[in-house]
Amino acid sequence: MPGDRIETSAAELQRFTEELFLGAGVEAAAARLVAEALVEAELQGISTHGLLQAPVYLRRIAAGTISRGARIAPVHRSAAVSVYDGGLVLGHVAADQVVTDLQARTRRYGVAVSAVHTATHFGVAGRYARQLAAAELLGIVMCNTRPMLPVPGGDRPVVGNNPLAIAVPCAGRAPIVLDMAMSATSMGRVRLAAARGEPLPDGLALDPRGQPTTDPKEAIRGLLLPAAGAKGFGLALMIDFLCALAGGKAGQEVRSVYTDLATPADCSWLFLALDPSHFGLSADYADRVAELVAGLGAADLPGDRKLRAETAAQDRISLPAALVTELENLGQERAGAPAPRLSRTSAV
Numbered sequence: 563m564p565g566d567r568i569e570t571s572a573a574e575l576q577r578f579t580e581e582l583f584l585g586a587g588v589e590a591a592a593a594r595l596v597a598e599a600l601v602e603a604e605l606q607g608i609s610t611h612g613l614l615q616a617p618v619y620l621r622r623i624a625a626g627t628i629s630r631g632a633r634i635a636p637v638h639r640s641a642a643v644s645v646y647d648g649g650l651v652l653g654h655v656a657a658d659q660v661v662t663d664l665q666a667r668t669r670r671y672g673v674a675v676s677a678v679h680t681a682t683h684f685g686v687a688g689r690y691a692r693q694l695a696a697a698e699l700l701g702i703v704m705c706n707t708r709p710m711l712p713v714p715g716g717d718r719p720v721v722g723n724n725p726l727a728i729a730v731p732c733a734g735r736a737p738i739v740l741d742m743a744m745s746a747t748s749m750g751r752v753r754l755a756a757a758r759g760e761p762l763p764d765g766l767a768l769d770p771r772g773q774p775t776t777d778p779k780e781a782i783r784g785l786l787l788p789a790a791g792a793k794g795f796g797l798a799l800m801i802d803f804l805c806a807l808a809g810g811k812a813g814q815e816v817r818s819v820y821t822d823l824a825t826p827a828d829c830s831w832l833f834l835a836l837d838p839s840h841f842g843l844s845a846d847y848a849d850r851v852a853e854l855v856a857g858l859g860a861a862d863l864p865g866d867r868k869l870r871a872e873t874a875a876q877d878r879i880s881l882p883a884a885l886v887t888e889l890e891n892l893g894q895e896r897a898g899a900p901a902p903r904l905s906r907t908s909a910v
Contacts, residue, residue, distance in 0.1 A: 566883035574905050575879050576601050579616065581902035582893050586623045592632040592655045599654040599685050604879045607871030610750025611685045613881055613889065614757070618820055619652065619683075620892050627826045628652060628682055634659055642671040645808060646678045650826055653684030657703075657831070661693050664835050668699055672840025678831040679810025681705070683819045688741030688865065691729035694835050695737030698848065702834040703727045706805040708818040708827070711745055712785050714792045717772025719785050722816060723749065724801040729865075731838075733852040739865035744798035745786035752778045752786070753820075757882065805830040 583593035603612035622628040638645040667674035694701025707722030723745035756778035767781035788794030808830040838847035
């Protein structure tokens, strides 16, 4: 049945996902890291960027448009600036390397920037900004996507929904993380609605003819509307311009990761980190943020809903049965070993 779901543990899903990527020829450390990122997204309630993405990653690996490698190479360095060739390496793996290097350079220079071209889909942008904030830095992460937003009032896609994540450390609690796309809804949520057979709310998308639609399948073929109209469009455009610093794909050059799997769908990223200690603040900065938060009262902060979802999950994850079957079938292509199977603890 389309609505059937399978419940499993985070540890079991981690094992299963690792085995899928190992079977696809991905190096062990890289397989473990991408599995951790996908399972983390599920635990935080971000199913759009969780295991739903695994089939396209695996198919692109098989097609050679995502690399099985585990390292990316710097092609330019100038003190606090690094530019990398992402080499079509799995985005989660490449981004982890960028964050590690960025932390060291930010400690040295107070501010550091890394740009990446020939990059692939890295999942949840907030994951990497949060990692920087957990190291007592301020993190800003952005990437471009294939065009899917029109000029306000237009009916032709001209710019991506270009996600942006900003994270800051806060004393006494987890980092505060803003993570948003510049569209009224994410394409991941549209694809999730299509998979579930659910309509979209009004005012989020246009069909291929430029007419408003609540049909997610029509929205996938059409356009998403910018968040807050001209403001979202303007931010998306500026993120594209910033990501162009990588020297890679931008604007109309960026392709969809979900279609034409035989053609690379590389994009560009920009990561920025700041060290408060170079501003004469150090630990005082996290305390200052906590003071500002206290003045907000009981307001929900950016990222709090994801933290609550992770706590409520209690390491249990529910997946569509059809998705699990699809992944198990993909795993059958693995040579020389039994195909991975996910243990079912219950089904609803």
